[in-house]
Structures are given as structure tokens and as C-alpha cells.
Amino acid sequence: MNRNELYVESSKHGKGVKILPELCAYTPREVYELLERNERIHSWFSIIENQYIPPNSKKILLLYPCSTVKPFWESRAYKALFNTLSKLSHRDLIHLVTVSEPFGVIPEEFYGMKGDGYNWKDEWYDVPGLFEWWVRKHKLPYEEEFLEQSINILAKNVAKYLEKTKSHYKAKIAFVRTYSSSLKLKKDHTHRRIIEKASALSGVKVKLLPPKRLIARIVKKHGRFAWDMYGIAHPEAQEYLRYYLKKTIEQVINHE
Structure with missing residues (x-):
């Protein structure tokens, strides 16, 4: 596929919003160049x-991965998440922050907002170029050196956020695709790797979820396709997240 054909595919991911061609990157090298050169x-x-300063009321950081569908809130993973959060008392304590390739962190206050720096209401991106399966599927070059450099740039950005907010949050949680359906770590599990590197760089501990045992249970009960297809949007994964957040909220309130 040539770039015009790839952009046609990208544009389909925008639900009522425009995918900007200058913010599309289809290989690790393109992602790296975008991170290095794009002024937005x-x-x-x-x-x-x-x-940026997080709202004072937010005491629990919840890092959640960006989605193929733009805007995020129109995706299956975010609809599942919002349903989960709606079941919690004191949801106002939770600060949802998207981990994005290529924008680093996007706090929930900016969802659907026009403002300084970027228009999150109408203008979006499509950056699948760090995911090996996607790049190979489209028969494009997958250069791991640019994968690593891109992850390093994004990890440094997330690390700065963790460092500046380390005393603000009482708990830090990341709910991402931690393992494959074969229960392996993969080099293109970018959200996990970005958060792990950011945590190491900043010295701020982030709880990575879901655990391997939960993924193993989902795969055993429902098959590998269930995790491959739904990932963290799977109902059992979301129920685990609800339970974990409920307990975390109780701990935070009890220590206030």
C-alpha cells in the first residue's frame, strides 16, 4: 500500500473527527521522525x-492506553472503562490520563476540548507504526532501533509527568495490555514498556495491571481470541479493574 492508501485507512478511524495526514506514522522510523520534528x-x-497541574481533587492516577478509534471515548475500550468508572463511589478521586503515541500523556480534562497546544475536539492522529503486527501486515519496514528510540522519547515525557506529580497522587495505576494471549512480554507492547521505562526514569512506582494470572484465566475460559480481540475491554478485565479501584479508593479515603 502507498501512503495515500494508508491514509484512507487511517481516516476511517476518525468518528466525526479529522485524522490529520501530517500526524500519521506507519513505521517505527516515521514515528521517531514525527516525535523529533512535529511542532504540535x-x-x-x-x-x-x-x-499543566492536575486537579486538586484527583488522588488516584489511572493510566490507560490510547485507542485506534479517535476520539478515544468512541472506542470499545473507553466505553467499557467509562462504564466501569460509573459504578464506583468517589469516581471524582480518579484521574484518568491517556498514554498516547505520539503525544505522551493526555489528561481527561482535555477530552473533547479546544485549547492551547492542541485541538482535542476535532483534530486527531493515527500512529500504528510501532506495532510489529500492523507494520508486517502492510509489508512495511520494521526497524527496531527506531521502535526503541521512540519508546525512549515517550518514556521521558511520561517520566517527567510522573516526577512532577509524584506527591499529588496517593496511588498510581496503569491498566494496559501487559502480556500477550500466550502470556509473553512483547517488544511492541508499547504502553507497558513506556510506563515501565518512565517509572524507572522518574523513580515513581506505578502498579501495572492486569496481572498475568487474570489474562491466563480469560484465555483458559474464553480462548486466546478473547484477549487478542478485547484486551483490557474484556468484561472480566474491567471487573478486575473495578474491584481494584474500589479497594484503592477505600485505602485513600481511610488514610486522608
Whole structure:
């Protein structure tokens, strides 16, 4: 496929929003070049690193991966998440922050908002170029050196966020695709790797979920396709998240 054909595919991921061609990257090298050169991304990094402060009421950080569908809230994974969060008392304590390739972190206050730095209401991106299965499927070059450099850039951005907010949150949780359906770690599990590196760089511990035992149970009961297809949107994964957040909320309130 040529780039025009790839962009046609990308544009289908926008649900009532525009996917900007200049914010599409289809190989690790393209992602790296986007991170290095794009002024929109650099501006957003600067806002998050130097200006942004989380709301005072938010005491639990919940890092959640971006989705193929844009905007996030129209995707299956986010609809499942919002349903889970709606079942919790004191949902206001939870600060949902998206981990994005290529924008690093996007706090929930910006969802659907026009403002300084970026228009999250109408203008979006499509960056599948770090995922090996996608790149191989489209018979494009998959250069691991640019995968690693891209993950390093994004991890540094997330690390700065963790460092500046380390005393703000009482708990830090990441709910991402931690393992494959074969229960292996993969080099293109980018969200997990970004968060792991960011945690190491910042010295801020983040609880990575879901655990391997939960994925093993889902695969055993429902087959590998259930995890491959639904991932963290799977009902059993979301029920685990609800339970974990409920307990975390109780701990935070009891220590206030």
C-alpha cells in the first residue's frame, strides 16, 4: 500500500473527527521522525511538562492506553472503562490520563476540548507504526532501533509527568495490555514498556495491571481470541479493574 492508501485507512478511524495526514506514522522510523520534528507534539509536551497541574481533587492516577478509534471515548475500550468508572463511589478521586503515541500523556480534562497546544475536539492522529503486527501486515519496514528510540522519547515525557506529580497522587495505576494471549512480554507492547521505562526514569512506582494470572484465566475460559480481540475491554478485565479501584479508593479515603 502507498501512503495515500494508508491514509484512507487511517481516516476511517476518525468518528466525526479529522485524522490529520501530517500526524500519521506507519513505521517505527516515521514515528521517531514525527516525535523529533512535529511542532504540535513538541508544544503539547511543553504544556504538560511546564504548565499543566492536575486537579486538586484527583488522588488516584489511572493510566490507560490510547485507542485506534479517535476520539478515544468512541472506542470499545473507553466505553467499557467509562462504564466501569460509573459504578464506583468517589469516581471524582480518579484521574484518568491517556498514554498516547505520539503525544505522551493526555489528561481527561482535555477530552473533547479546544485549547492551547492542541485541538482535542476535532483534530486527531493515527500512529500504528510501532506495532510489529500492523507494520508486517502492510509489508512495511520494521526497524527496531527506531521502535526503541521512540519508546525512549515517550518514556521521558511520561517520566517527567510522573516526577512532577509524584506527591499529588496517593496511588498510581496503569491498566494496559501487559502480556500477550500466550502470556509473553512483547517488544511492541508499547504502553507497558513506556510506563515501565518512565517509572524507572522518574523513580515513581506505578502498579501495572492486569496481572498475568487474570489474562491466563480469560484465555483458559474464553480462548486466546478473547484477549487478542478485547484486551483490557474484556468484561472480566474491567471487573478486575473495578474491584481494584474500589479497594484503592477505600485505602485513600481511610488514610486522608
